[in-house]
Amino acid sequence: MHSVKQLCMANRLKLILNLLLLFCLVACSRNTNISPLLKEAEGYMNERPDSALLLLDSITHREDMSKEQNALWCLLYTQAQDKNRIEHTSDSLIQIAVNYYEKTDREDRKMLAYYYCGNVFYDLNDALQAQDYYLKAYKVGKNLDEPYWLGRLCANLGTLYIYQELYQPALDFQKEAAGYFLQDEDTVSLSMALRNIARIYVCENQLNSAITYYSKALPYTSGSHALYISNELADAYGRVGEYGKGVFYARQASALTQTTDDSCLVSLTLGDLFLKQRIIDSAYHYLSFCRRSTNVYTLKDTYHSLSQLEKYRGNLQTCLFFLEQYETLRDSVEKQTYKESLSRLQNMYDYQHVEKEKESYRQEADRKTNYLYRFLGITFFFLLLVVCIVFYLFKEKKKKEEQLNQSLRLQEQKYRDSQQYLAERNATIAELSRKAEVADDLKMQLDMMLEVVNKKIAGDTSGSIGCTQTFFTSDIYEGICKEWKKLDCEQWLEIVKWIDHVLYPNFTYKIKMVYPSISEVELQVCCLTKLDIPVSRIAVLLSMTSQAVSLNRKRLYKKLTQQEGTAKDFDKCISSL
Missing domain, CATH: 1.25.40.10 (Tetratricopeptide repeat domain)
Incomplete structure (x- = not known):
């Protein structure tokens, strides 16, 4: 009986899994089939907009689309309606595309969404909303190499400004549109732009300019x-x-x-x-x-x-x-x-009223957001304060417990030490007596060694003085100070030997201990400075300028002492090593 129940449960689970798999396959197939249709409709858009519209109408189950596919469908459907000269009656579809592409980096799609949103509002007789979206599209399109769309945007903006009797911005946009149409070799649109420029000049009673642009428009018309x-x-x-x-x-x-x-x-x-x-x-x-x-x-x-x-x-x-x-x-x-x-x-009043309401809502939302942030900040601060207090109390409790345990351990240790005190004291006394005897013997030996060392030091000092005098009267020193035009490798090795082994024992070793990554040129500057060679002579030996030598000394001082200082501070530092 139990095995039968298990078999039934297994069959049900298998059925559920199969249904879920079938659902996923259907959803994926729908989602997969939509993208090629959208791409095909986009390909038909310029040459066969009626076919593009039929193809878009054939796409069902929009609820199964991804957000990207739905936004593209809304954009293409609005574009197909516009190209088939179907008057727009609502902005609901194009707003879906606008809201999606505003949050993406697809600048070309964003520009098209703004452009067709402007066309929709133009059909809805809302000129100011249309103008707002055309300007947004124009701002995005300026960063793209799209003369076709920029020409239409400028032409539409120029037309809207003409309706508002703002002739100067209308003229600027129409001229810019003519430039884009000429670049795109769109002669029909170019003739319309030139005609519109001429009409603006007629409105401003600049008839000679109007005649010029009418004449320019005729060959393209x-x-x-x-x-x-x-x-x-x-x-x-x-x-x-x-x-x-x-x-x-x-x-x-x-x-x-x-x-x-x-x-x-x-x-x-x-x-x-x-x-x-x-x-x-x-x-x-x-x-x-x-x-x-x-x-x-x-x-x-x-x-x-x-x-x-x-x-x-x-x-x-x-x-x-x-x-x-x-x-x-x-x-x-x-x-x-x-x-x-x-x-x-x-329409202008309604637009301004709506904008004021939007601004009011934005300000109210910002105010509420600020209140929320303040509330969250204060709440977080108090929570942090409570956590800190609780943590402090916990640490204090642990500290007191540790102190109590340590006190108990000390008392226990004292008790253990008291039983061994007498034996340890006797052993300590005996050890001290033995060490005292050893110390007396060591003192005698040290006195004898000190006497020998003093004698040796007296002899070495007289030898060192003689060696030093020998160096400063040698050909090497004469070459350093006067004769040598440039310091070569053999000369440098001789100088290092004299400095490290005779004049200033282990000088270069000390420098490298303080500054391990010192370069050979920097080490040469240190050694020549130690020998008290003038800066001008160091510059000649190292093929540098005097300013470069001084700058190297200043940098070396910072690297050796980790402090800011002058070239003279470097000389004092080197002389003390």
């Missing part, structure tokens, strides 16, 4: 963009009074029109040019055609020009009619512009 740039260039020429060039570019634009509204837009430019030249019939022909437009801005300007034309003709009643139409449309446009301005102001 085709299709409908060429129509609008040619028409705007024609208008700019009309404003500076060069009507012939204006008509030329307006007719170029007219040849590119495809819709009625485009034809009306170009006809308005032609009508204004002819009106400024007082060619009334041609102006009336083109301006009358403009009344077919469905664009409220085109109609507004058309009625204003028609009122001026009728005023020249002297038809005041018709002029008033057109003026009324113009005022009505202008009120409509102003209301729309006013609503847009209010919307921008509201």
Whole structure:
């Protein structure tokens, strides 16, 4: 019965382990299959963004993704939507990518996450949030060699600044964008950047500069963009009074029109040019055609020009009619512009309000964090104090116990010593008597030896003095002081022999004992200084400058004494050895 139960338990355990293994295999297979799909979708992104979006939509079980895979999926999905011109309605996906890549060192991914987050907020009509993320992407992208993305970032920032009527920063960013597009050989984007620069100059009434940039943009432009740039260039020429060039570019634009509204837009430019030249019939022909437009801005300007034309003709009643139409449309446009301005102001207020709330929350969080740190610090201090007190009391208790044990051991030892005291005293007395006799014998022997040594010392001293005098009158000393141009190995060995064996016994040995790692040059400086050779002569013998010798003496003093000192301190130290 017992063996049957064990068999059942073993079978259950085996089943559980198999299920766990199967679960791990499924999870791993899902996790493994996702990475190639993401890589494939990223490869499709530029040429076939619709295929990339379908591929990303086919990935299910996002809950099984790793954080890195999920962040990449969110980034690529937002990018695919953007490239397929699908308007963004929420920033929830791209924020996942932003929050992940902000904590990594993948600067390229971080820049893309910031860029597409800016695009999302642009679609959500939150210009300030979009601008904030574009600036973050621009700051990261400046450290990367990515002219394609930097050009788009600068162009988008320039556009946002134009909306805020901040023309100087808008101009700077658009010019920088044009430089990046030229570097990347992206002619379409380059033409748009040059056109935007020209429009900024028009807003600032710098028409000659605007004409220059419109002219630069035209060679890179085709299709409908060429129509609008040619028409705007024609208008700019009309404003500076060069009507012939204006008509030329307006007719170029007219040849590119495809819709009625485009034809009306170009006809308005032609009508204004002819009106400024007082060619009334041609102006009336083109301006009358403009009344077919469905664009409220085109109609507004058309009625204003028609009122001026009728005023020249002297038809005041018709002029008033057109003026009324113009005022009505202008009120409509102003209301729309006013609503847009209010919307921008509201967005700005909301953004600033949110930022203030964020800052308030940050300050509150910092304040609470500081309180927490203080509380933890005080708590840790008191805990440490309690531990120290407990440890001190424990040590004191152990110390008292040790003292008590030692006292008991001493008492026991005294008791043991008292029983042997008499025997030891007698033995000590006998030993002292024997040592006294030995000491007397030793004293006699020492006296005799001292007398012999004194005699020998007297003889050695007279010999040493003679040897010293011999050295200072020798050719070696003469060579050291005057004749030798440089100290060679044989001469150095002779000097060492005289110093160590005759003049100053074991001098070099003493130096090496104090400073074991001394170099040969440093030892030569020590020996020559010991012989009282002048610094200038030492410099000649060692092929050095006098300053170098003095510096070596100063360093040697520190190495020999472990103290700071001068070259003279070194000389005194050497003379004392």
